[in-house]
Amino acid sequence: MMRTHSCGNYQFCNSPAFHSYEYNSPGMNVSINNPEITTPAFLVERGIVQRNSDAMREKARQSGVTFRPHVKTHKTLEVARMQFGGETGPVTVSTLAEAEFFAAHGFDDITYAVPISPDKLERTAALAPTIKRLNVLIDSFEALHALEEFHRQGRSVFHVFLKIDCGYHRAGVDPDLPESLQLATALANSSAVHFEGLLTHAGHSYHARNPQEIAAIAREETSALTRFQYRLTERGINRLVRSIGSTPTACVVKRFDDTDEVRPGNYVFFDAYQAAIGSCELSQCAVSVLATVIAGYPQRGNLLVDAGALALSKDAGPDHVDAECGFGVVCDLELRQLPMKLKVLSQEHGKVEADAETIARFPVGTRLRILPNHSCLTAAMYDAYRVVENGKVIAEWKPVRGW
Amino acid sequence: MMRTHSCGNYQFCNSPAFHSYEYNSPGMNVSINNPEITTPAFLVERGIVQRNSDAMREKARQSGVTFRPHVKTHKTLEVARMQFGGETGPVTVSTLAEAEFFAAHGFDDITYAVPISPDKLERTAALAPTIKRLNVLIDSFEALHALEEFHRQGRSVFHVFLKIDCGYHRAGVDPDLPESLQLATALANSSAVHFEGLLTHAGHSYHARNPQEIAAIAREETSALTRFQYRLTERGINRLVRSIGSTPTACVVKRFDDTDEVRPGNYVFFDAYQAAIGSCELSQCAVSVLATVIAGYPQRGNLLVDAGALALSKDAGPDHVDAECGFGVVCDLELRQLPMKLKVLSQEHGKVEADAETIARFPVGTRLRILPNHSCLTAAMYDAYRVVENGKVIAEWKPVRGW
Numbered sequence: 097m098m099r100t101h102s103c104g105n106y107q108f109c110n111s112p113a114f115h116s117y118e119y120n121s122p123g124m125n126v127s128i129n130n131p132e133i134t135t136p137a138f139l140v141e142r143g144i145v146q147r148n149s150d151a152m153r154e155k156a157r158q159s160g161v162t163f164r165p166h167v168k169t170h171k172t173l174e175v176a177r178m179q180f181g182g183e184t185g186p187v188t189v190s191t192l193a194e195a196e197f198f199a200a201h202g203f204d205d206i207t208y209a210v211p212i213s214p215d216k217l218e219r220t221a222a223l224a225p226t227i228k229r230l231n232v233l234i235d236s237f238e239a240l241h242a243l244e245e246f247h248r249q250g251r252s253v254f255h256v257f258l259k260i261d262c263g264y265h266r267a268g269v270d271p272d273l274p275e276s277l278q279l280a281t282a283l284a285n286s287s288a289v290h291f292e293g294l295l296t297h298a299g300h301s302y303h304a305r306n307p308q309e310i311a312a313i314a315r316e317e318t319s320a321l322t323r324f325q326y327r328l329t330e331r332g333i334n335r336l337v338r339s340i341g342s343t344p345t346a347c348v349v350k351r352f353d354d355t356d357e358v359r360p361g362n363y364v365f366f367d368a369y370q371a372a373i374g375s376c377e378l379s380q381c382a383v384s385v386l387a388t389v390i391a392g393y394p395q396r397g398n399l400l401v402d403a404g405a406l407a408l409s410k411d412a413g414p415d416h417v418d419a420e421c422g423f424g425v426v427c428d429l430e431l432r433q434l435p436m437k438l439k440v441l442s443q444e445h446g447k448v449e450a451d452a453e454t455i456a457r458f459p460v461g462t463r464l465r466i467l468p469n470h471s472c473l474t475a476a477m478y479d480a481y482r483v484v485e486n487g488k489v490i491a492e493w494k495p496v497r498g499w
Numbered sequence: 500m501m502r503t504h505s506c507g508n509y510q511f512c513n514s515p516a517f518h519s520y521e522y523n524s525p526g527m528n529v530s531i532n533n534p535e536i537t538t539p540a541f542l543v544e545r546g547i548v549q550r551n552s553d554a555m556r557e558k559a560r561q562s563g564v565t566f567r568p569h570v571k572t573h574k575t576l577e578v579a580r581m582q583f584g585g586e587t588g589p590v591t592v593s594t595l596a597e598a599e600f601f602a603a604h605g606f607d608d609i610t611y612a613v614p615i616s617p618d619k620l621e622r623t624a625a626l627a628p629t630i631k632r633l634n635v636l637i638d639s640f641e642a643l644h645a646l647e648e649f650h651r652q653g654r655s656v657f658h659v660f661l662k663i664d665c666g667y668h669r670a671g672v673d674p675d676l677p678e679s680l681q682l683a684t685a686l687a688n689s690s691a692v693h694f695e696g697l698l699t700h701a702g703h704s705y706h707a708r709n710p711q712e713i714a715a716i717a718r719e720e721t722s723a724l725t726r727f728q729y730r731l732t733e734r735g736i737n738r739l740v741r742s743i744g745s746t747p748t749a750c751v752v753k754r755f756d757d758t759d760e761v762r763p764g765n766y767v768f769f770d771a772y773q774a775a776i777g778s779c780e781l782s783q784c785a786v787s788v789l790a791t792v793i794a795g796y797p798q799r800g801n802l803l804v805d806a807g808a809l810a811l812s813k814d815a816g817p818d819h820v821d822a823e824c825g826f827g828v829v830c831d832l833e834l835r836q837l838p839m840k841l842k843v844l845s846q847e848h849g850k851v852e853a854d855a856e857t858i859a860r861f862p863v864g865t866r867l868r869i870l871p872n873h874s875c876l877t878a879a880m881y882d883a884y885r886v887v888e889n890g891k892v893i894a895e896w897k898p899v900r901g902w
């Protein structure tokens with residue numbers, strides 16, 4: 097039986113043995129082809145996650161930088177510990193629910209890497225003293241004023257990173273604008289915050305089409321921080337940590353230069369998108385959706401699987417590289433790519449295009465595996481992951497959910 | 500405290516008072532503008548759901564057809580009961596998890612409206628005898644053979660509907676092909692099944708651009724079944740129920756003619772997509788995502804909200820009607836549409852385009868409401884819905900999740 101634990105604003109089910117891979121429940125140690133494994137299911141190849149985790153950690157170690165991986169892709173204690181070779185370590189999170197969950201389980205150095213808004217200060221302040229370090233992100237005078245007002249009421253002094261825009265143009269201040277220097281100076285001079293560093297995310301690396309284009313963005317990512325840091329040093333503002341992080345840029349660089357900290361996240365699972373732009377090979381994709389063929393229409397050139405939008409998410413995928421990419425890469429149970437295109441998703445149906453001969457090879461009841469376009473979004477559709485080794489389910493991992 | 504109940508392959512949290520709207524937990528009876536309501540949150544306007552529910556049920560009643568609404572949009576007991584004016588009644592489901600959940604709570608007449616595959620027969624057979632009627636869907640000889648093999652082993656005789664393709668070309672047999680008549684004849688003659696009826700879903704009504712186009716598809720929907728039923732009658736196969744259902748077609752017809760049963764689902768919530776194609780007005784949309792402005796960049800012409808792909812889903816929306824539709828309709832707290840476009844979603848960020856003047860009116864910390872493109876997919880991102888009346892949260896409803 098599982099225990100359910102409710103704490104703060106999140107809920108999670110806590111396996112009695114999350115730190116081992118034993119799990120005494122139905123569906124364990126059975127083949128992924130066994131009907132006992134209900135489809136759709138989210139499969140995680142433990143061995144591939146291990147290799148992906150080890151390679152990135154080793155690159156960070158050899159580069160002499162702080163390794164603060166993002167945990168938003170998997171949201172599980174098990175993978176977070178694999179990211180540190182079985183230990184805990186500094187992590188990056190995308191929600192306060194993740195922060196609370198990981199803090200409650202020994203991860204005591206956390207960066208909440210979404211710009212903080214005033215309504216979240218109470219909850220953040222409640223969490224901060226329970227761990228060694230909680231960093232928050234800001235990129236506006238408005239947010240700084242909220243932190244100062246909070247401090248004036250006798251409340252927490254937060255550790256903050258200033259978000260810098262390195263070309264993605266989502267969050268962050270432009271490192272080349274004078275206002276950005278003014279904000280950094282205000283942060284350095286404020287008694288309401290501890291100004292810890294500069295943080296950027298090269299999300300535009302996802303718009304690249306190949307490793308060469310990613311490498312150019314990796315240079316923008318580091319140079320934006322280094323350039324800005326230099327200007328601050330000229331003004332006497334020193335000792336700021338430079339923190340970068342995106343899986344594409346982290347994968348294409350040989351080593352991490354010109355930075356102090358790296359925060360990749362998706363690399364533990366990878367996905368069809370990362371393979372299409374050249375961050376990884378398809379063989380490095382660790383997660384897939386197990387689906388069953390529920391109908392075949394050779395005369396219409398398509399078959400249906402029981403994995404739809406709720407099983408896969410509707411991420412459009414790397415359509416800037418392959419306009420025909422569809423909603424994932426359809427494979428057999430051994431993860432060999434099949435001549436099929438997953439073209440349409442409705443809530444519980446996936447419509448796959450294939451020729452009549454291929455359709456005949458995969459009759460109703462056949463199981464397939466679909467490498468998702470975007471593993472972060474697909475993983476989030478599931479309350480539990482089925483962990484696989486050698487075609488058998490060996491464990492079940494439960495992610496933290498919600499906000 | 501909540502009780503957690505585990506049954507079969509699904510899990511749900513059972514509020515001690517699901518049948519009333521009292522709920523004694525944090526966040527009740529507070530304004531949606533109160534930081535106690537964490538954002539992103541999924542808000543359900545109870546009054547609008549009530550009106551949407553009543554209108555469709557009344558149309559079905561006046562038409563003299565069986566009303567078997569789909570529950571996959573909301574997946575909650577509370578809305579299912581509202582669909583029947585406070586009672587239970589025959590429902591349509593999209594997963595076995597939904598079937599088990601609703602069956603366990605008094606819904607004893609259920610159609611599982613996705614083609615059944617052999618691996619799901621054991622679980623379906625276990626559920627069927629616990630309720631008055633469980634109908635399953637098939638559209639192939641392969642599936643029929645699986646049911647016959649199951650029956651030969653001394654197991655259940657299933658009640659089946661034959662899925663007919665009325666032009667959507669997702670699931671279903673072509674009503675004009677001789678093989679389809681052969682399959683229907685085989686169903687009628689098989690001792691392994693009770694052949695109950697013909698079922699179709701005009702999913703292509705979602706490709707329409709206005710009510711006139713939807714109305715034309717509504718005629719295809721009914722005529723596909725009626726035409727096929729006529730041919731079966733000529734062969735002595737009688738008493739088959741004709742079951743239709745899609746929210747667009749159900750909304751544009753004045754009454755349900757030439758059918759025996761209707762199965763709309765999305766109409767309880769509606770969404771920006773339905774409004775764009777003319778199934779409803781924007782004011783009939785009952786659900787929204789509550790979000791907080793976390794950054795503003797007037798010089799870049801955008802602001803960020805804390806509702807990203809996990810809060811909204813990445814449904815591309817009615818881009819065949821409005822190429823600039825974005826990922827939802829941005830409104831203020833009173834659901835008045837704002838001059839903003841939600842153009843990009845990443846996992847926890849929503850990037851909104853707006854002019855500098857508008858951005859200035861919505862500083863960091865402001866709360867907004869976003870009408871989702873596709874309420875079914877957005878609702879499924881949440882473990883709990885915040886139920887709202889007059890701007891206050893009055894209840895929390897918990898959907899069944901998973902498969």
